[in-house]
Amino acid sequence: MDYPKDKKLVSFGLVKNIISERINYYCNTEEGTSGSPILLLNNFKIISVHYGGSNTKNCKLNYGTFIKHIINKFHKKDEN
DSSP states (O other): OBOOTTOOBOOOOEEEEEETTEEEEEOOOOTTOTTOEEEOTTTOOEEEEEEEEEEETTEEEEEEEEHHHHHHHHHHHHHO
């Protein structure tokens, strides 16, 4: 779900690939949507946080960081 420019948006897309801590997906988004949750459509579980993207053809190639990696980084900071 995006929340740019005082409006709520929901965009649907397809996963292109998964590389280490990052998921790449085709989905139309707007500027200012970084931090939006990326959900699985079948159970609405948050799997990633939208981080950015670039325009390719008629659809945006976006990328996000898996939520488990974000949580692990917070746990590591707490241990120090």
